[in-house]
Amino acid sequence: EPEVTQTPSHQVTQMGQEVILRCVPISNHLYFYWYRQILGQKVEFLVSFYNNEISEKSEIFDDQFSVERPDGSNFTLKIRSTKLEDSAMYFCASSAGQVLPGEQYFGPGTRLTVT
Amino acid sequence: RKEVEQDPGPFNVPEGATVAFNCTYSNSASQSFFWYRQDCRKEPKLLMSVYSSGNEDGRFTAQLNRASQYISLLIRDSKLSDSATYLCVVNGGDSSYKLIFGSGTRLLVRP
Numbered sequence: 651e652p653e654v655t656q657t658p659s660h661q662v663t664q665m666g667q668e669v670i671l672r673c674v675p676i677s678n679h680l681y682f683y684w685y686r687q688i689l690g691q692k693v694e695f696l697v698s699f700y701n702n703e704i705s706e707k708s709e710i711f712d713d714q715f716s717v718e719r720p721d722g723s724n725f726t727l728k729i730r731s732t733k734l735e736d737s738a739m740y741f742c743a744s745s746a747g748q749v750l751p752g753e754q755y756f757g758p759g760t761r762l763t764v765t
Numbered sequence: 766r767k768e769v770e771q772d773p774g775p776f777n778v779p780e781g782a783t784v785a786f787n788c789t790y791s792n793s794a795s796q797s798f799f800w801y802r803q804d805c806r807k808e809p810k811l812l813m814s815v816y817s818s819g820n821e822d823g824r825f826t827a828q829l830n831r832a833s834q835y836i837s838l839l840i841r842d843s844k845l846s847d848s849a850t851y852l853c854v855v856n857g858g859d860s861s862y863k864l865i866f867g868s869g870t871r872l873l874v875r876p
């Protein structure tokens with residue numbers, strides 16, 4: 651069964667450093683997403699990406715964040731200058747193309763710890 | 766009002782019990798509705814989409830009431846493996862692809 655994969659599973663970084671989180675969405679999917687979940691809190695939407703551009707983003711997704719699809723398979727989330735409050739689980743998701751928002755499938759997540 | 770509201774639980778039930786979860790959402794323009802389950806420190810996994818006519822998948826039945834902005838999930842004959850947090854999820858509004866998650870309801874199924 652096709653699945654979303656993410657690397658690394660755990661990333662520890664110092665405040666102010668840049669991090670890149672990587673995802674490989676399901677191969678025939680056209681829509682890609684990043685969500686985050688701070689420990690003990692609910693899953694929150696960050697950004698959606700379609701046709702090589704951002705289609706929607708939340709207020710969390712400020713200038714410190716960027717996304718890219720550098721090739722035909724990878725989808726990345728970059729945080730330019732990490733803050734302590736960026737510590738969270740980051741989930742990548744993908745969905746097939748459809749008229750209405752369809753079923754999104756999540757990767758196993760990257761746990762980001764900012765010290 | 767929270768965008769998606771759920772009873773946090775936990776619901777502690779014996780194996781074989783029937784358990785029901787409820788959820789309300791605030792945005793009447795939402796068009797897509799789902800139940801996900803999440804195990805501790807794992808990713809959300811899609812359990813089922815929820816359709817206006819109601820739908821069933823084995824032991825799981827989901828209902829949607831658009832007028833009341835209310836979604837439910839019924840689990841029959843619960844198994845130990847059903848122990849997880851159940852997340853009510855809706856899309857962010859008309860043509861929005863973002864998913865809005867509830868905080869989840871924790872289910873513990875005991876032997």
